[in-house]
Amino acid sequence: MTDRYAVIGNPVAHSLSPDIHAAFAAQTSQAMQYDRLPAEPDAFAATARAFFEAGGRGLNVTVPFKLDAADFADRLSDRAHAAGAVNTLIAHEAGRIEGDNTDGAGLLRDLQQNRGLPLVGRRLLILGAGGAAQGVIGPLLAAEPASLIIANRTPDKAVAMAARFATQGPVRGIGFPGLARIEPVHLLVNATSAGLAGALPELPPNLLAADATAYDMVYGAASDAFQDWARRQGAAATCDGLGMLVEQAAESFHRWRGLRPDTAPVLRQLRAGAG
Incomplete structure (x- = not known):
């Protein structure tokens, strides 16, 4: 059967x-x-x-x-x-x-085992505060980063999501305008679905550390705009979410x-x- x-x-x-x-x-x-x-x-x-x-x-x-x-x-x-x-x-x-x-387990396995990316003591940033982001925050915090920031177009949603996970690690939520004032990050995860419409979140320059990885949860052509932006910003590595999928x-x-x-x-x- x-x-x-x-x-x-x-x-x-x-x-x-x-x-x-x-x-x-x-x-x-x-x-x-x-x-x-x-x-x-x-x-x-x-x-x-x-x-x-x-x-x-x-x-x-x-x-x-x-x-x-x-x-x-x-x-x-x-x-x-x-x-x-x-x-x-x-x-x-x-x-x-x-x-x-299974999203968090999938993301961590792709980052750590497939790509050999260290997360302990690193500064992490997630774009978006929907279901895709919510599914991976706990596992990312369990990897013991130095900090994890959730940025969203609607700041209140990011702040509320960060509060939900506050007992699990160093996490806070901000609006997109606040990105211009944060320390450069080592891992940037795009958990928005903007790429499915060929769009890109509004992102400031100088967001990425010299050795930063930019990771898009969507894959294929839908990830092109985000990865192109990250390369222009000097990302050491860029990738789509096919491995996570x-x-x-x-x-x-x-x-x-x-x-x-x-x-x-x-x-x-x-x-x-x-x-």
Whole structure:
């Protein structure tokens, strides 16, 4: 019997998740089907409920529904509860739906294991205060940086998010204008979805330290504007979020199937295809 999974979002047509999970399934000999599931902005709960009632076993959740998914789940894993956002939904017995968040684990694995990037004692900056940012703040603070700043177009939202994680490490929230007054950072993570519309957050010069890495959570052409800006600002390294996507997908796959796939060949395959 083939189990059904999908990625739900808006937009979702661009998602590489079906290709990633198809590769994982082939690698681990799993009988599963993984599709794209678009949902209207006000119809997440109805769309997700219909999927599970039809026998679906799990969903990955992308923008803009990670906070909606946290409300939708019957119960949350510890890391989803800490994040207050969900990117993975898991169907259990009796129709109970668990929400998990694998974003932080995926980002850390890509930064630390795939890229060998040190985080201890470093200055970190996250752009955006939505579900994507919320899912990674706790794991980033657990890596013991010197500081973590959340910057958002709406300052109050960034301040509130920082307050949520204040007991976990040195974190504060500011508005974008405040970026002109901070010390240059070693890691800049773009957790906004501006790149999907070909846009770029309003960023001042002199934001990056000499050895800084600029990391965009979106991938492919949607990351070009951010990476181009970072290179012009002298970033030592720039990268999109394809590695994070593959690593968080592997964590979701493990939650669904109880197996951990090898991500390296899948990431190489996707990079080769993008080239």
